[in-house]
Amino acid sequence: MKRRIQQLSHTLMLGLCIGIGSSCTPKLGNTIVEDNMMFAQLQLRVAFDEIDYARTNESPESREKREKNCWGELTNPRNSEPDGSLHLVPSKDWTSGFFPGELWYIYEYTQNNFWKKKAQQHTDMLEQEKMNGKTHDMGFKMYCSYGNGYRLTQDERYKEILLQSARTLATRFKPAAGIIRSWDHNKNKWQCPVIIDNMMNLELLFWATRESGDSTYYNIAVNHARTTLKNHFRPDYSCYHVIDYDTITGNVLKKNTHQGLSHESAWSRGQAWALYGYTMCYRETKLPEFLQQAQKVEEYLFNHPHMPADLVPYWDFDAPNIPNEPRDASAASVIASALYELSLYDTENAEKYQKQADRIIENLAKNYRSDMGQNNGFLLLHSTGTKPSNTEVDVPIVYADYYFIEALIRKDKLEKTGKLF
Numbered sequence: 001m002k003r004r005i006q007q008l009s010h011t012l013m014l015g016l017c018i019g020i021g022s023s024c025t026p027k028l029g030n031t032i033v034e035d036n037m038m039f040a041q042l043q044l045r046v047a048f049d050e051i052d053y054a055r056t057n058e059s060p061e062s063r064e065k066r067e068k069n070c071w072g073e074l075t076n077p078r079n080s081e082p083d084g085s086l087h088l089v090p091s092k093d094w095t096s097g098f099f100p101g102e103l104w105y106i107y108e109y110t111q112n113n114f115w116k117k118k119a120q121q122h123t124d125m126l127e128q129e130k131m132n133g134k135t136h137d138m139g140f141k142m143y144c145s146y147g148n149g150y151r152l153t154q155d156e157r158y159k160e161i162l163l164q165s166a167r168t169l170a171t172r173f174k175p176a177a178g179i180i181r182s183w184d185h186n187k188n189k190w191q192c193p194v195i196i197d198n199m200m201n202l203e204l205l206f207w208a209t210r211e212s213g214d215s216t217y218y219n220i221a222v223n224h225a226r227t228t229l230k231n232h233f234r235p236d237y238s239c240y241h242v243i244d245y246d247t248i249t250g251n252v253l254k255k256n257t258h259q260g261l262s263h264e265s266a267w268s269r270g271q272a273w274a275l276y277g278y279t280m281c282y283r284e285t286k287l288p289e290f291l292q293q294a295q296k297v298e299e300y301l302f303n304h305p306h307m308p309a310d311l312v313p314y315w316d317f318d319a320p321n322i323p324n325e326p327r328d329a330s331a332a333s334v335i336a337s338a339l340y341e342l343s344l345y346d347t348e349n350a351e352k353y354q355k356q357a358d359r360i361i362e363n364l365a366k367n368y369r370s371d372m373g374q375n376n377g378f379l380l381l382h383s384t385g386t387k388p389s390n391t392e393v394d395v396p397i398v399y400a401d402y403y404f405i406e407a408l409i410r411k412d413k414l415e416k417t418g419k420l421f
Helices: 001-016 033-057 062-070 100-109 113-125 128-129 140-153 156-170 196-212 217-230 268-285 286-304 329-345 347-366 398-417
Strands: 076-080 086-090 193-195 242-245 251-258 383-386 391-395
Touching: 033 076, 033 100, 033 347, 062 286, 076 100, 076 391, 076 398, 086 100, 100 113, 100 140, 100 398, 113 140, 113 217, 128 140, 128 156, 128 193, 140 156, 140 196, 156 196, 156 217, 193 196, 196 217, 196 268, 217 268, 217 286, 268 286, 268 329, 286 329, 286 347, 329 383, 347 391, 347 398
Parallel strands: none
Antiparallel strands: 076 086, 193 242, 242 251, 383 391
C-alpha cells in the first residue's frame, strides 16, 4: 500500500512536470495524439517503477523456473496478470522487444533524451537474441527494438545487430516449402508449422536487403509472403492461424487455428497480422498481389457482421457468446496502424481507411485506456492473448500498447506531412 501511494504521488507530480532537466510540459493535450502521447509518457514512468519492483521481488518459483530452463534475466514487461501483478519476460520471449519499441516512439515524438536513454537501456537487454535461431520472432523482438533505434539514431552497432538477426532468421527458411518455419515446439502435432504472425517478421528481412545489398533476404520474404497468401487464406479472405508443411514436398499437411476458437474460426489478432503484414509487404515490394490481399482482408474485417460498432474486435469473430465475449484491444491497435499505412497505397479508399483507423483510436482512448497511474503503467486494457487456454484474457498486454503508440505516431505524421516514411 505504501508503495502504491508513493507511486500515485509520483505520477501526479509528473503531471505537473514530466521533463527531465527541461521545462514543464503542459497538461494533457488538446488533440487525441497530444493527449495520448502525454498519457503514455506518464504511464511509462509508472512502468519503470513497477519493473524495478517486479525484478526485486521475483518469486523463488519464478527464478528457479528461469534458471532451470536457462532463460536468462528478466527484461521487459509482457502483461498484467489477473491478480494485478506485472509479468516480466526474459529476452527470448517473443514480446520482449515491444516495450523498448514504445520508448523509441516516445523519443521520436518528444525528442527528449530521457526517453532515448531509457530506450537504449531496455533495447540493450536483448542483444543476445541476435543469435537465437530457435524462433521466428526476430522481427517482433529485434526490429521493434533495435530497428526503431537504428532508424532514429543510425547507431552502427544497432545495424550490425540487426543484420545478424536477419542472418539468423534466414536459417529458418525451408526452400522446398517456400516458408520460414515458425515454431519448434509441439513436434508431435506439427512437422513444420507456420503461423500468420510470421508475416510481421518479414520487415526485418526487407530492411536487411536494403542495408546489405544482399537480395537473399528479400527473396526469402517474398517467397514466404506468397506461400502464405496461397495457403493461409479461405475464400472469404479470413485466415487460418497455423499451416503445417511437409518440408520435403512443400505440401500442406494441416490447417489449424491454435489461439482462436476453432480450426475454421477467424481469430481476430490473426486477421490483424494479415492486414498489417500484407500492407507492409506491398510497401517493400510494390507487388500488386500484396496490396490486393490487404484490401481483401480489410473488406472481410469491416463487412463482418460480428465487427462491433466501436471497431474493437471480439477475440474471435466466431466466438459463441458474442456480444458477451472478451475484446482484443491488441487486434484493434494493429488494425488501426495498418489502416493508416494502407491509406497511402489505395488512394481511392484512403479517406475510408483513415476514418476507420481514427474511429478505432478514438474508441480505444475513450473506453479502453487505463486509469492514470494504474495497471503497472500499461496504456490499454482489455486485450486477449489465448482464450482457449485461459491465458492473458481481458488484461493489458504490451503489444497492444506498442501498436497503439505506433498508430498515434502514424496519424500524427499523416496529418502533418501526408507521409509515414
